[in-house]
Amino acid sequence: MADRYLRLAGTAPGRFLTSRLGLPQPARLRRDALTGPLLHLTAGKSGLDLEPVLARTGLPAGGDSPVAVVLDATGVHDVDTLAEVHAALHPVVRSVADSGRVVVLGAPLDPLDHHQSAAQQALEGFVRSLGKEIGRGRTVNLVRLTEATAAESTLRFLLSPRSAYVSGQVIGVGETAVAESEADRERPLAGRTALVTGAARGIGEAVAETLARDGARVVVLDVPQAEEDARRAAERLGGRALALDITAADAGERIAAELPDGLDVLIHNAGITRDRRLVNMPAERWSSVLDVNLASVLRTTDALLAAGTLRRGGRIVATASIAGLAGNAGQTNYGAGKAGIAGLVRSLAPRALAEHGVTVNAVAPGFIETKMTASIPLLIREAGRRMNSLGQGGLPADVAETTAWLAHPASGAVNGQVVRVCGQSLLGA
Ligand code: NAD
Numbered sequence: 370m371a372d373r374y375l376r377l378a379g380t381a382p383g384r385f386l387t388s389r390l391g392l393p394q395p396a397r398l399r400r401d402a403l404t405g406p407l408l409h410l411t412a413g414k415s416g417l418d419l420e421p422v423l424a425r426t427g428l429p430a431g432g433d434s435p436v437a438v439v440l441d442a443t444g445v446h447d448v449d450t451l452a453e454v455h456a457a458l459h460p461v462v463r464s465v466a467d468s469g470r471v472v473v474l475g476a477p478l479d480p481l482d483h484h485q486s487a488a489q490q491a492l493e494g495f496v497r498s499l500g501k502e503i504g505r506g507r508t509v510n511l512v513r514l515t516e517a518t519a520a521e522s523t524l525r526f527l528l529s530p531r532s533a534y535v536s537g538q539v540i541g542v543g544e545t546a547v548a549e550s551e552a553d554r555e556r557p558l559a560g561r562t563a564l565v566t567g568a569a570r571g572i573g574e575a576v577a578e579t580l581a582r583d584g585a586r587v588v589v590l591d592v593p594q595a596e597e598d599a600r601r602a603a604e605r606l607g608g609r610a611l612a613l614d615i616t617a618a619d620a621g622e623r624i625a626a627e628l629p630d631g632l633d634v635l636i637h638n639a640g641i642t643r644d645r646r647l648v649n650m651p652a653e654r655w656s657s658v659l660d661v662n663l664a665s666v667l668r669t670t671d672a673l674l675a676a677g678t679l680r681r682g683g684r685i686v687a688t689a690s691i692a693g694l695a696g697n698a699g700q701t702n703y704g705a706g707k708a709g710i711a712g713l714v715r716s717l718a719p720r721a722l723a724e725h726g727v728t729v730n731a732v733a734p735g736f737i738e739t740k741m742t743a744s745i746p747l748l749i750r751e752a753g754r755r756m757n758s759l760g761q762g763g764l765p766a767d768v769a770e771t772t773a774w775l776a777h778p779a780s781g782a783v784n785g786q787v788v789r790v791c792g793q794s795l796l797g798a
Pocket residue numbers: 566567568569570571572573590591592595613614615616638639640641661688689690691733734735736737738739740741742
């Protein structure tokens with residue numbers, strides 16, 4: 370499972386060799402700490418009150434070799450002001466530290482102003498292109514917002530080491546949010562209950578671990594065959610295990626009965642693959658994947674919302690995949706199911722927030738180093754690892770941190786988003 374190439378490329382002889390041979394040169398990503406100055410730039414006339422929010426990131430302002438650059442481009446309203454984006458970043462981009470962050474802030478597209486829409490949409494192409502060329506483990510993302518405080522949890526995430534494998538993303542942030550309190554900083558999920566499906570191993574286990582770190586009481590749900598692993602994980606995290614096949618018709622009711630005091634965070638992570646090209650795919654392979662990856666997500670979500678188990682302020686995070694966004698040969702069943710997750714999220718999010726006070730988002734992992742991807746044949750595995758702007762696979766912790774940001778009590782203004790955790794994979798948008 371270890372990425373030996375990444376290790377080699379991190380050594381002096383390895384760097385020499387890979388550059389001589391014109392091979393990818395993935396940088397070791399900093400996932401521990403991001404320390405250094407934050408540079409705040411502006412393009413166009415902005416009405417955002419950003420300074421207090423940026424001050425709370427703890428990164429000192431200004432200075433050489435910034436570890437983070439925030440470009441407020443919300444005031445870019447036509448092609449002429451777009452030139453200010455170039456003017457602001459051109460002189461500084463070279464000096465951004467390794468594993469540094471560039472975050473561009475944009476405004477929502479104005480349907481009544483095609484000049485503003487053109488200029489604001491241009492920011493997406495700009496960000497995605499810069500993400501592909503910036504290198505050295507540095508990431509570039511775009512946040513569309515109208516109000517700075519509502520975006521605080523998002524900016525804190527993107528300006529932290531927790532977003533190491535998130536690049537080339539466009540994240541929309543609404544207006545309503547509960548501000549993050551000082552007490553929230555260490556254990557934002559204290560007093561809350563989180564249930565993670567498929568959490569006996571892999572990404573789900575990492576998600577449960579991260580939510581427990583953030584203070585949540587975790588319920589580790591997995592199939593009865595994995596009960597022992599689920600129990601071990603739950604014990605380690607001070608939570609409890611729930612042996613349940615999520616495709617059971619009454620899975621939602623069973624979970625509701627297990628949690629009479631309610632649930633705050635529901636993570637739909639359980640997923641399976643049964644790959645075959647469509648010409649060779651029996652109906653059973655199709656339906657088993659659709660049932661675990663999509664139908665059960667719809668059923669349990671509906672049941673838990675209807676039963677009132679998901680409390681106000683609750684969070685639902687489902688797991689999509691870049692295979693669902695880009696398509697993948699041999700995965701018509703998987704691609705369909707994962708694309709369905711994006712449809713579910715976009716449709717349900719506004720209603721779930723209005724009617725239940727619950728946000729609904731998805732993470733879409735790219736190539737993540739797990740048992741699932743370790744079993745892929747070597748050549749395909751190598752291609753999967755390298756075909757992204759960061760030139761390496763992500764870790765389960767990268768998906769877990771993204772999930773924890775979406776589950777955060779101060780992320781109430783992030784709703785209906787599908788956020789890729791893929792190192793800006795070349796596949797799909
Ligand atoms: P994994 O196979 O290691 O873990 C999946 C877990 O889900 C297992 O513990 C399994 O027992 C459980 N599960 C399966 N069916 C279940 C059911 N019916 N009821 C309850 N639990 C069930 O997979 P992973 O790599 O950790 O992936 C986790 C999620 O991320 C999946 O939804 C997967 O599709 C998605 N994903 C993974 C990658 C990757 O690169 N690993 C990429 C994109 C998306």
